[in-house]
Amino acid sequence: MLLTNRVLLVQAGADMREDRHMVRNDDGELEAVLGWNAVKVARIIGNRITAELAAHDISLVQFGVLSCLAGGTEMTSADIARAVFVRPQSMAEVLDGMERRGLVQRVGVRSKGRRNPVRITDAGERALAASQEIATGTNDLSGYGMSAAESAQLNALLLTVIRNADEQAPGDPVL
Numbered sequence: 001m002l003l004t005n006r007v008l009l010v011q012a013g014a015d016m017r018e019d020r021h022m023v024r025n026d027d028g029e030l031e032a033v034l035g036w037n038a039v040k041v042a043r044i045i046g047n048r049i050t051a052e053l054a055a056h057d058i059s060l061v062q063f064g065v066l067s068c069l070a071g072g073t074e075m076t077s078a079d080i081a082r083a084v085f086v087r088p089q090s091m092a093e094v095l096d097g098m099e100r101r102g103l104v105q106r107v108g109v110r111s112k113g114r115r116n117p118v119r120i121t122d123a124g125e126r127a128l129a130a131s132q133e134i135a136t137g138t139n140d141l142s143g144y145g146m147s148a149a150e151s152a153q154l155n156a157l158l159l160t161v162i163r164n165a166d167e168q169a170p171g172d173p174v175l
Contacts (some may be wrong), residue, residue, distance in 0.1 A: 049138045058131050061086055061094055066103065066128040069120035074107060076117055103127055 030036055050060050058066075064084035068075055075083070081091035095118060098104045103124035108116040120128070141151040 044144070045138060045141075049135060052134045052138070053131055056127075056130055056134065058127060062098060062103070063128070063131045063135060065094065065098060066120060066124050066131065069104065069118065069124065070128055072119065074117035074119045076115055080118065098124070 046060070053060060053063055061084055065080055068080055068083050077091045077095055078088050080086075080095075081088040086094065095104060095106070099106060101123075102121055104118050105121050106116055106118050139151055139155065140148070141154070142148070146154070
């Protein structure tokens with residue numbers, strides 16, 4: 001992992017040993033900073049899933065929306081936005097585009113301040129089924145030197161952080 005991190009940084013045109021603006025921990029090793037590594041891994045895996053979904057004309061956010069609505073679940077735009085980590089103001093545009101493509105349908109009458117649930121359509125279910133295979137394929141991290149068991153362990157650890165963050169009161173730092 002250490003070698004991979006350095007190769008990635010050098011490929012990006014950054015030499016971490018000579019960059020005076022790089023944040024370092026007490027040992028001077030950036031690789032020891034969990035947050036830094038988490039962001040890098042998120043970008044590596046995120047870029048992979050984003051590119052593979054884009055080949056099927058689905059964005060990562062759209063995949064998240066379809067996943068939330070799978071099986072006939074109805075949710076409001078605000079609830080979906082929270083679930084997929086998008087600002088509520090941006091979700092209207094996402095849903096408008098998905099509705100134009102026939103992937104989702106708004107159930108109620110659209111008007112400001114009124115609850116307007118969204119549901120997945122048959123076309124959305126088909127798009128989700130095709131996308132799901134792509135998404136679960138990114139669980140295979142063997143190309144990054146990890147076994148299936150290590151990939152599953154990494155996912156379990158990430159889910160622990162996510163679940164505990166969801167239970168955290170807004171503004172309360174995790175100590």
